[in-house]
Amino acid sequence: MSPAPEPPADGPAARRAADPRGRTATAVLALGNVLAGDDGVGQAAAAELVRVHVLPQDLPVLDGGVLGLHLLGLLHDTRRLLVLDAVDVGRPPGTLVRLRGEQVRSRLATGLSAHRIGFAELLSAARLRGEEPEHLVVLGVQASVVGRGTRVGIGLSGPVARAVPALADAAAEELRSWGCPVTFRVPAGTPRPYPEAVLGLGDPGPGGTALGNPAAGAGTTTPGTGSLRAGHEPAGS
């Protein structure tokens, strides 16, 4: 084949400067189907992360939806990857979970990812090509309603919605531990109400209840309290 001009890069060139292999230094990836209840918690936390925290301009915060191998390019380009996701580890709904390194692979391999996007396959494909991120951490929330039965809709269940600020703060703290300058937009200690979206739990009606973002009840967290212990232990809060 004759050499052909490269198509334009799909991100700022600045992102690629940090690493000798030209990879993006760090990326945040939300996974899940926003149409399937609590499966959208990753996206909700990503939005909260961007809303409440000041992030480096060149830090991509991406919505990966439920796509599998389509995300391989991102893994190829990324040295440190932080994944936000709904998980099912048999804990009470709303429990925060942190997985890293081999834990990610072993837990995913047992069906941890509620939407089965094939993130495990994605990781093994990246490993086969020698393109795994050096650091991989999954921060998740134990889901309650993941579009099972006829309870399909947009919006998180109560316990999971209340965990969103803590998940976003945990993500911020994780990024800081990687050396990313992440700061609160609001003074530390400010109470932060979070709108709670509730699915029609127990309502077997057609299609369940799809609520946009009603401010019915409010979860509240305080900046700086979203820390997590190592491993997949529930966070204290």
Next chain:
Amino acid sequence: MKIVVDPVTRIEGHLRIQAQVTDGKVTEAWSTSPMYRGIEQVLIGRDPRDAWVFTQRICGVCTTVSALASVRAVESALGIRIPDNARILRNVMAAAQHVHDHLVHFYHLHGPDWFDVTGCADADPAEAAALQRSLSEWPENTVEHFTEVKKRVTEFLGSGQLGMFADGYAGHPAHRLTPHGDLLFMDHYLQALAWQRDAVRIHAVLGGKNPHPQTYLVGGMSTPLDPSSPAAVTPEVLDGLRALTRRMRTFVEQVYLPDVLYLARQYPEWTRIGRGVGNLMSCGDFPQADGTLLVPAGILRSGGTSVEELDEQRITEDVSRAWYARAEPARPATATTVPAYTGPTPPWTDLDTDGAYSWGKAPRYGGQVMEVGPLARIAIARAGGVARVVELVDGALPSLGGDLEALRSTLGRMTARALETLWFVERLDAWLAELSDNITSGDLRIADPAGLDRASWPARASGYGLTEAPRGALGHWVRIADGELTGYQIVIPSTWNGSPRDGQGQRGAWEQALLGVPVADGDRPLEVLRLLHSFDPCMACAVHVVDPEGTRLADVTVVP
């Protein structure tokens, strides 16, 4: 012996197949979609102009086509016409999805049914290089290259992280490639991973971002075209994409298609197994400048040689054996989705298939079962005399045993998929050139804003949008009243192919195609997966093997 394949694909979604096996062959089959989707309910009451943003989230794979069907449906209801540039952009986005999706499906989802990764350990790199040279001009054909690949794969196998290969089928007796054949496929598997990363760039550039394109719009597209703006799509950007599509095409021509035809020659019995219902349907797609469709619409019946015109009004959905409120078969335009679950309380393992047994409805055409997908598109285009398709099919037939009827088979479906991949990737370059010419001549229109003013809409309107998704015919039907969606029905390709029985007792397309499929080892029903994967089901999996009395013999987890 009863086999339950639950779910069927290696990645993404949910699907369950239950099959009865007698004397080493499938004698009965039931296809179940155990997951209620209910997206239609989420859309009621919303602004029709927003619907595509939601529908592109239905599926983990088909983002662009689900957006496309939605904007077409709303445009049809409101009588909105799109400018020529939007037509081309939509063609490019959809065709790029087909090309990417088909190749990824072959190497990363279906390929491991046909090659054995553990065989690579015994492969002779020199033999693999010789095999590569005998198949095509593809330049990665040296002993050094295959030595390096063997080393990498052997290390991977040694790590114990089999990942997507840990499906229990490594070393299965139905694997018949030589070790160097296995190594060749594993090499291409790895190269295809890099290839697909390139292919999604088309969506990133024209769709604003990947994976979820942002540039659809009722009335056209929002991809900015401007030869003088560095932030817009310019002829230079399009030149870059054209070069990319030419590289994609080389891989399809020299690797993908030759590999599929090689499999057809190595597994000739699979050009006879899995014929299926035989009735084929395409709703047609890719409007061209002259108003015709590149992929023709039509019906080709089992045993027929001429294509009948497609009549949208003859499409109905039957819910006799599905978990919905009882109703007569209805056109999607007037149908409702009212769940009435009568199945076992989850989590369940065994399903009574005498009554309703699926969340999937049974779409029918004039009451008949239809297969949709690449086979339907290629067979209908071939029967309709589309010159490029006649050429492509005739070139492939010798590998399929010579006769056209071999297209209706497991390997025939795989071949049709590869052939249309080549057909579409060729068109990508041509469409991008067309777009470039339009921009150069000063035509920068991408959308017709006239129809976007809600005040100008009729009080009530209805319409439908059809598209050919990678897996087959996809339709969205909308009803609009006072500017809001009051009805939304979606019929996806896997609903056609994976339908349960209907009120007449007719089996769905997968259910029919499974009949007669051999099963050598009930604990590892690789043959069932070969057949099902040839349809590229859009939904995921564990395999349960049960004897006629319902006693569980083995559980094999197919997907993590």
